[in-house]
Amino acid sequence: MQAEVIFTGTELMIGQILNTNSQYLQQTLALWGIDLFYQVTVGDNLERLAQAITQASERAGLIIISGGLGPTEDDLSRDALAKSLGVPLVINEKALKITRRLFDERNVPMPDNNLRQALVPPGGIVLDNPIGTAPGMIFEQNEKIYVLIPGPPNEFKMMLNNEIEPFIFEKLGSERKIIKSRVIKLSGLGESTADQQLGDLLQSANPTLAPTARFSEVHLRITSKAESVEKALQMNAELEEKIRQRVGDYIFGTDDETLADVVGRQFESRRLTLATVEYLTGGVLANQLNVIKNPGNFYKAGFIIGSNNPGIENLSFSPLPGKEQAEQLADWCKKAVNPDLSIAVTGKIKETGKEKKLRGTIYIATNHNGKTRSGEFVLWGLPQDIKERAAQLTLSTLWRIGRDFGQEG
Amino acid sequence: MQAEVIFTGTELMIGQILNTNSQYLQQTLALWGIDLFYQVTVGDNLERLAQAITQASERAGLIIISGGLGPTEDDLSRDALAKSLGVPLVINEKALKITRRLFDERNVPMPDNNLRQALVPPGGIVLDNPIGTAPGMIFEQNEKIYVLIPGPPNEFKMMLNNEIEPFIFEKLGSERKIIKSRVIKLSGLGESTADQQLGDLLQSANPTLAPTARFSEVHLRITSKAESVEKALQMNAELEEKIRQRVGDYIFGTDDETLADVVGRQFESRRLTLATVEYLTGGVLANQLNVIKNPGNFYKAGFIIGSNNPGIENLSFSPLPGKEQAEQLADWCKKAVNPDLSIAVTGKIKETGKEKKLRGTIYIATNHNGKTRSGEFVLWGLPQDIKERAAQLTLSTLWRIGRDFGQEG
Numbered sequence: 001m002q003a004e005v006i007f008t009g010t011e012l013m014i015g016q017i018l019n020t021n022s023q024y025l026q027q028t029l030a031l032w033g034i035d036l037f038y039q040v041t042v043g044d045n046l047e048r049l050a051q052a053i054t055q056a057s058e059r060a061g062l063i064i065i066s067g068g069l070g071p072t073e074d075d076l077s078r079d080a081l082a083k084s085l086g087v088p089l090v091i092n093e094k095a096l097k098i099t100r101r102l103f104d105e106r107n108v109p110m111p112d113n114n115l116r117q118a119l120v121p122p123g124g125i126v127l128d129n130p131i132g133t134a135p136g137m138i139f140e141q142n143e144k145i146y147v148l149i150p151g152p153p154n155e156f157k158m159m160l161n162n163e164i165e166p167f168i169f170e171k172l173g174s175e176r177k178i179i180k181s182r183v184i185k186l187s188g189l190g191e192s193t194a195d196q197q198l199g200d201l202l203q204s205a206n207p208t209l210a211p212t213a214r215f216s217e218v219h220l221r222i223t224s225k226a227e228s229v230e231k232a233l234q235m236n237a238e239l240e241e242k243i244r245q246r247v248g249d250y251i252f253g254t255d256d257e258t259l260a261d262v263v264g265r266q267f268e269s270r271r272l273t274l275a276t277v278e279y280l281t282g283g284v285l286a287n288q289l290n291v292i293k294n295p296g297n298f299y300k301a302g303f304i305i306g307s308n309n310p311g312i313e314n315l316s317f318s319p320l321p322g323k324e325q326a327e328q329l330a331d332w333c334k335k336a337v338n339p340d341l342s343i344a345v346t347g348k349i350k351e352t353g354k355e356k357k358l359r360g361t362i363y364i365a366t367n368h369n370g371k372t373r374s375g376e377f378v379l380w381g382l383p384q385d386i387k388e389r390a391a392q393l394t395l396s397t398l399w400r401i402g403r404d405f406g407q408e409g
Numbered sequence: 410m411q412a413e414v415i416f417t418g419t420e421l422m423i424g425q426i427l428n429t430n431s432q433y434l435q436q437t438l439a440l441w442g443i444d445l446f447y448q449v450t451v452g453d454n455l456e457r458l459a460q461a462i463t464q465a466s467e468r469a470g471l472i473i474i475s476g477g478l479g480p481t482e483d484d485l486s487r488d489a490l491a492k493s494l495g496v497p498l499v500i501n502e503k504a505l506k507i508t509r510r511l512f513d514e515r516n517v518p519m520p521d522n523n524l525r526q527a528l529v530p531p532g533g534i535v536l537d538n539p540i541g542t543a544p545g546m547i548f549e550q551n552e553k554i555y556v557l558i559p560g561p562p563n564e565f566k567m568m569l570n571n572e573i574e575p576f577i578f579e580k581l582g583s584e585r586k587i588i589k590s591r592v593i594k595l596s597g598l599g600e601s602t603a604d605q606q607l608g609d610l611l612q613s614a615n616p617t618l619a620p621t622a623r624f625s626e627v628h629l630r631i632t633s634k635a636e637s638v639e640k641a642l643q644m645n646a647e648l649e650e651k652i653r654q655r656v657g658d659y660i661f662g663t664d665d666e667t668l669a670d671v672v673g674r675q676f677e678s679r680r681l682t683l684a685t686v687e688y689l690t691g692g693v694l695a696n697q698l699n700v701i702k703n704p705g706n707f708y709k710a711g712f713i714i715g716s717n718n719p720g721i722e723n724l725s726f727s728p729l730p731g732k733e734q735a736e737q738l739a740d741w742c743k744k745a746v747n748p749d750l751s752i753a754v755t756g757k758i759k760e761t762g763k764e765k766k767l768r769g770t771i772y773i774a775t776n777h778n779g780k781t782r783s784g785e786f787v788l789w790g791l792p793q794d795i796k797e798r799a800a801q802l803t804l805s806t807l808w809r810i811g812r813d814f815g816q817e818g
Contacts, residue, residue, distance in 0.1 A: 012435070013435060013445050013446075013448070014435055014436070014439045014445075015431075015432040015433065015434070015435030015436035015437075015438075015439060017432070018427075018429065018431075018432045019428070019431060019432070020427060022424075022427075022428065022450075023424040023426070023427045023428070024424065025424070026421070026422060026423055026424030027423070027424035028424075029424075030423045030424060036422050036423075036452075037422075037451065037452065037454075037457060038449060038450070038451055038457070038461075039422070039449070039450040039451075040447060040448070040449050040450075041431075041447070041448040041449075041450075042446065042447055042448075043445075043446060045446075048446060048447070052447075282695060282696060282698075282699025282700065283692040283693075283694075283695035283696035283698075283699055283711060283713070284692075284696055284699075285692075286691060286692035286695070286696075286713045287691060287692035287693060287695075287696045289691075289692075290691025290692055290693075290713070290715075291691065291793065295715075297715070298715075299715035300714075300715050301712065301713060301714050301715060302692060302711075302712070302713035302715075303710065303711070303712060303713075304692070304695045304699070304710060304711035304712075304713070305709075305710050306699075306704075306706070306707075306708035306709050306710060306711075384700065
């Protein structure tokens with residue numbers, strides 16, 4: 001099946017809002033195994049919208065029109081559909097119920113304007129909208145399927161998943177392909193090294209394997225297409241196993257897990273506590289450790305020293321960046337709040353060479369059981385990038401400590 | 410002038426990436442005073458792309474094609490333009506120089522593939538790309554303007570602003586309308602109160618006034634359309650003045666200034682230093698104070714107490730949330746690092762009522778010149794929202810202290 005998508009809304013045409021529904025719908029169509037060849041965006045104009053629908057009917061079997069289902073006069077999707085297909089619109093009782101519901105719940109009378117939202121061509125299927133006043137609609141004519149779906153992202157997603165997906169799956173029948181993805185996340189391995197190690201696997205057509213890199217993380221997306229969920233998951237698992245055999249040491253998590261999530265899970269399960277000190281990164285590290293899915297009790301405290309702070313006598317340490325100072329900070333932090341592990345990240349950023357590129361020198365030190373260790377790293381980029389990468393390197397260090405904990409005694 | 414925009418790229422059609430260029434281009438066209446009636450997205454397919462170009466020529470005078478300018482075989486914008494217009498492509502020396510430049514700088518030979526990037530129809534204007542290998546292009550035929558622009562967002566924006574804007578402005582001549590915006594930012598005033606106070610001003614057609622709310626901030630966007638920059642700026646300034654007369658006390662900044670930027674500026678200019686303690690917000694506050702535009706020296710230190718931490722004996726305070734504890738933390742922080750002002754934010758989040766809504770009770774305390782003050786606030790929402798709003802309330806408190814500093818003696 002081929003689809004064409006039409007987004008309507010003047011707010012989309014002048015860039016007032018970013019169209020995030022677009023990506024969500026594209027991903028959903030890909031998961032359903034439906035090809036999308038054209039996507040068109042038009043303003044709230046009856047003529048242009050109707051023309052876009054007419055043209056889409058000439059090119060695709062499934063035409064999805066998003067937006068323009070509100071109660072006001074610039075909400076024109078219903079009218080444009082009727083105009084393009086030459087069908088009338090009549091008040092639909094089911095649609096009217098949906099439109100009325102929110103007003104009834106709030107005990108306010110429904111303005112007459114909203115009656116427009118209950119207009120449906122005879123024979124149209126009304127789609128429920130539990131969180132808004134705009135019903136959706138499916139209408140079939142000449143073996144083409146027309147779907148009208150509201151624009152607000154929450155309503156859009158809910159209706160797409162709950163109302164439209166079952167209808168489409170039914171239509172597709174045995175034609176339907178299941179697509180399942182799995183993301184394997186690596187830390188401490190460059191993208192080009194990953195490319196080298198995985199070489200031939202990257203050429204595979206089904207499942208596909210697509211790497212993306214962000215700072216010191218590499219994410220490998222496995223995607224399988226099959227006749228059943230079980231088969232697709234099995235194909236994913238087989239490729240994941242091959243990847244684990246080659247680069248297993250660098251894999252920290254899967255799917256939507258972050259490095260901080262995994263660090264939190266490790267520390268929680270091993271009943272280890274942690275405290276952090278940051279100079280240069282200004283709270284990026286602490287913040288990441290505090291927005292994780294299951295915060296638990298592992299994180300005791302964090303200290304942030306202002307980037308231009310020359311030293312704080314009352315706390316008796318000097319934050320000037322260097323390997324020794326990072327170690328001193330880790331030791332001080334260990335004494336101050338007595339976590340099982342303390343970690344300090346410090347650094348400085350300097351312009352270098354003729355090109356005045358920014359070079360960050362980062363020092364990461366840990367104190368664990370009174371034993372201090374430290375490392376030095378060099379990073380390039382804009383200041384904020386260097387800070388974020390420094391925080392990520394620190395998380396990566398914590399992850400390796402959590403992983404190897406107990407093995408070193 | 411009317412424009413039609415064509416985005417190409419299979420990665421856009423399957424939802425692999427979110428098209429942020431789209432919004433940027435729409436906003437830019439609106440600022441140039443150019444109407445956009447259709448925006449089309451197509452995959453990397455020569456036939457469909459050429460057809461989209463042909464159709465756009467029938468509907469618009471300015472046709473912008475973004476993406477598909479890379480060196481590989483699925484980069485088809487040049488070929489599709491040639492096919493649609495029936496013109497040949499020849500190696501262009503200026504384009505070749507641009508494509509070669511990055512290879513020469515790195516002292517690596519240019520693969521033959523990249524030669525494709527230097528193909529331009531005779532008479533085409535080559536657009537420079539200082540940060541990539543893909544030159545852009547402007548080609549005119551039958552009084553239609555065709556613009557080819559690379560897809561990577563950095564290259565896209567730079568070329569749009571530096572190369573395409575001057576060309577379009579020259580073309581538009583006296584037709585050109587100048588659109589200028591100014592954002593006025595308020596803190597501590599609800600959107601509905603702002604609506605009430607500003608009432609009639611919100612009805613204005615030119616300049617327009619559009620409010621948006623985010624947590625405890627209200628942003629008012631003024632937009633004027635005029636024949637000249639001076640006139641548009643003057644119209645903005647006149648409306649800004651009216652707004653200041655009505656809600657001036659709540660205005661903390663303008664345009665892209667954040668509340669943290671303004672706090673930093675205030676503290677810097679008054680040579681005040683600051684230290685923060687956070688319980689519940691997990692570093693959100695410290696992080697915001699550290700990513701500001703001009704960090705300076707005002708921020709001495711930040712302390713973060715893990716959300717589930719029962720207390721840290723060595724630092725001799727108990728972080729259990731309450732008004733007194735917030736005051737104790739502010740006092741402790743003042744002693745620990747001796748800033749001019751210390752501020753502590755603490756809180757707890759609980760489910761309430763039958764609906765189990767989440768209610769956050771937030772305590773904010775300051776110590777200034779040994780004088781302690783505190784306040785209690787109630788916030789509703791998801792945990793992460795409550796934390797971010799708590800941090801924003803703290804920034805708002807800092808802003809008012811900075812603003813009134815010296816007035817209270």
